[in-house]
Amino acid sequence: MKHKKKKGGVNYGKYGLRFIAPFFIAYILFSLWPLLSTFYYSFFEYVTRNLHTTVEFCSFQNYLNVLGITDGERAYFLTYLGNTLRLWILNFVPQVLLALLIAAWLTSSRVRLGRKGIYKVLVYMPNIITAASISLLFYALLSKFGPIMSTLRSWGLISASADIMVSKWGTSLTISFILFWMWYGNSTLLLIAGMMGINPSLYEAADIDGATGWQKFTNVTLPLLKPVLLYVLVTSAIGGLQLYDIPALFNTGTGGGLIGLPDDTSTTVTMYIMRLHASDTGRAAAVSVMLFIITLIISLIFFRVFRDDKDYKNARAAHHRKGVGA
Amino acid sequence: MNSDLRALRRRKVIRHIVLILLCFLSLLPFYLMFVNATRTSNEIKAGISFLFGSNLSENLRNFAEAQVGLGVTVLGAMLNSFKIALPFTILSVYFSALTAYGIYAYNFKLKKFAWGFIMAVMMVPTQVFAIGYYKFMIQINLIDTYWPLIIPAITTPAVVFFMRQYLQGALSLEIVEAARIDGSGEFHTFNTIILPLMKPALATQAIFQFVYCWNNLFMPTLIISSSAKKTLTMFVQMLTAESFRADYGVVFIGLAITILPMFIMYFILSKFIVEGVSLGGVKE
Numbered sequence: 001m002k003h004k005k006k007k008g009g010v011n012y013g014k015y016g017l018r019f020i021a022p023f024f025i026a027y028i029l030f031s032l033w034p035l036l037s038t039f040y041y042s043f044f045e046y047v048t049r050n051l052h053t054t055v056e057f058c059s060f061q062n063y064l065n066v067l068g069i070t071d072g073e074r075a076y077f078l079t080y081l082g083n084t085l086r087l088w089i090l091n092f093v094p095q096v097l098l099a100l101l102i103a104a105w106l107t108s109s110r111v112r113l114g115r116k117g118i119y120k121v122l123v124y125m126p127n128i129i130t131a132a133s134i135s136l137l138f139y140a141l142l143s144k145f146g147p148i149m150s151t152l153r154s155w156g157l158i159s160a161s162a163d164i165m166v167s168k169w170g171t172s173l174t175i176s177f178i179l180f181w182m183w184y185g186n187s188t189l190l191l192i193a194g195m196m197g198i199n200p201s202l203y204e205a206a207d208i209d210g211a212t213g214w215q216k217f218t219n220v221t222l223p224l225l226k227p228v229l230l231y232v233l234v235t236s237a238i239g240g241l242q243l244y245d246i247p248a249l250f251n252t253g254t255g256g257g258l259i260g261l262p263d264d265t266s267t268t269v270t271m272y273i274m275r276l277h278a279s280d281t282g283r284a285a286a287v288s289v290m291l292f293i294i295t296l297i298i299s300l301i302f303f304r305v306f307r308d309d310k311d312y313k314n315a316r317a318a319h320h321r322k323g324v325g326a
Numbered sequence: 327m328n329s330d331l332r333a334l335r336r337r338k339v340i341r342h343i344v345l346i347l348l349c350f351l352s353l354l355p356f357y358l359m360f361v362n363a364t365r366t367s368n369e370i371k372a373g374i375s376f377l378f379g380s381n382l383s384e385n386l387r388n389f390a391e392a393q394v395g396l397g398v399t400v401l402g403a404m405l406n407s408f409k410i411a412l413p414f415t416i417l418s419v420y421f422s423a424l425t426a427y428g429i430y431a432y433n434f435k436l437k438k439f440a441w442g443f444i445m446a447v448m449m450v451p452t453q454v455f456a457i458g459y460y461k462f463m464i465q466i467n468l469i470d471t472y473w474p475l476i477i478p479a480i481t482t483p484a485v486v487f488f489m490r491q492y493l494q495g496a497l498s499l500e501i502v503e504a505a506r507i508d509g510s511g512e513f514h515t516f517n518t519i520i521l522p523l524m525k526p527a528l529a530t531q532a533i534f535q536f537v538y539c540w541n542n543l544f545m546p547t548l549i550i551s552s553s554a555k556k557t558l559t560m561f562v563q564m565l566t567a568e569s570f571r572a573d574y575g576v577v578f579i580g581l582a583i584t585i586l587p588m589f590i591m592y593f594i595l596s597k598f599i600v601e602g603v604s605l606g607g608v609k610e
Binding site: 013117123129146244252 | 334337338341342345348349351352353355356358359362370371372373374375421422424425427428429431432433434435436437440443444447449450451453454455456457458459460461462477478480481486512516537540541543544547548558559562563565566574577578581584585588589591592596597599600603604605
């Protein structure tokens with residue numbers, strides 16, 4: 001491509017810079033600058049008294065406060081990070097297992113299923129619908145005097161006082177179920193795309209060796225699917241850390257306090273940031289910075305694993321030869 | 327051999343049953359929502375029903391009354407969401423295509439760095455710099471306007487990534503060369519030749535960007551404070567208020583109205599959406 005650099009005295013390279021300039025200018029202004037200023041704010045103490053806010057440098061005090069290291073402060077960041085991780089893991093494990101099963105079924109060459117298109121469309125559907133509405137819908141259906149609990153009560157399956165909303169695990173499992181229900185279709189489609197990229201001759205060779213379906217799955221499919229599985233894991237983990245819409249609308253305290261009931265056990269890190277953003281910029285910024293660092297560590301591990309992964313390089317090379325979207 | 331065939335058929339039937347059950351599971355909450363939107367609050371409290379009730383118009387009336395105190399109606403909130411999501415989508419696909427083309431079609435000094443940068447920031451979520459963004463918008467007087475929700479559309483790294491992958495498979499640079507010989511300027515070539523060639527990629531990404539923006543709750547909550555400017559997702563949040571909690575019928579009809587646009591959109595565009603998700607599959 002080098003010979004195209006100069007032709008007829010025109011340097012086309014400068015157009016490349018011009019084409020990408022809007023993206024980079026906007027990124028620096030509206031993402032990088034806010035990110036750097038978030039770091040900056042995290043080192044200041046914001047105290048509001050009588051509608052007057054004083055700002056003072058306080059080095060790492062905000063971090064120590066939200067980590068509960070200062071006397072009299074509770075480790076809110078750790079509590080909410082724990083909540084967030086609990087909600088994410090409870091959804092991710094069943095999600096990826098079911099997605100693997102369905103993807104294997106829909107790509108199986110031995111047991112060929114019809115109507116694949118409609119199955120894909122329907123299992124993916126909840127992912128598109130407004131999460132805020134879905135969360136409130138489940139809340140309305142499952143609340144103590146809602147239709148589902150009433151029916152279960154009248155059948156004598158649950159006691160008269162049974163209420164998901166006062167139970168920590170009841171609430172957590174329901175939120176995780178909503179996440180699972182919304183996202184397993186997405187993972188299924190990604191895994192199907194990954195499985196279709198596996199060279200069919202590998203399966204033929206395994207057939208000749210007399211491998212069973214399970215052996216083919218564990219010895220051919222899973223190892224070659226590692227990059228896609230890793231991608232699903234990392235995007236889900238990073239998305240899971242930012243979890244907001246569903247817990248913010250499912251079983252939260254009234255009064256706009258953004259407290260995940262019962263007893264603060266379903267409050268996530270981003271709900272905490274939202275709760276603090278207007279009243280205590282310093283702490284909100286400190287929480288954001290820690291969230292950023294955790295996200296960064298996850299991405300770095302992901303890139304490191306990928307760079308060293310031979311299978312991944314091969315898969316990627318094959319993918320590029322095929323040409324995406326062609 | 328015969329028993330083998332029978333075993334195969336049995337497995338097929340079991341798989342179909344499981345898949346059909348999962349499809350029902352996808353639809354069930356929405357079906358219950360539509361049914362409950364037509365029932366009275368007392369009927370809903372009495373238990374589940376799979377049959378539609380006769381209280382739809384009454385619920386609609388009550389809902390219309392209940393939303394009066396909110397400062398924005400559900401249709402107003404939808405229009406607000408649309409006012410944000412439409413320009414957001416257009417800016418996102420246009421500037422992403424522009425950036426992707428700039429990196430794909432030209433050779434320049436910072437090309438490698440630029441691509442590496444885009445890949446690196448692809449994973450950075452908005453929430454981690456939301457505090458700085460919020461403060462910045464206060465400083466430049468854009469808080470409580472739609473601009474802070476629209477402008478970031480210029481920088482959507484994941485869309486740039488997708489567009490470049492698409493260009494790699496779909497565009498040969500000879501077309502660009504030919505246009506140059508015809509005396510077409512570089513921006514003119516991009517707008518009149520390259521963009522039309524990218525239509526399938528633009529359409530797919532436009533759907534996803536629109537859905538993303540329409541469904542977003544975090545950023546609007548941070549930026550918007552006037553009732554009249556609230557988006558649809560913020561309206562949903564207001565449905566949790568005491569005035570609605572009292573009447574289940576009103577909550578369900580409200581939810582049904584907020585879900586309906588995406589529901590209809592999905593069943594019209596589902597084919598493209600499912601294809602689009604699969605394409606994004608083997609991302610970096």
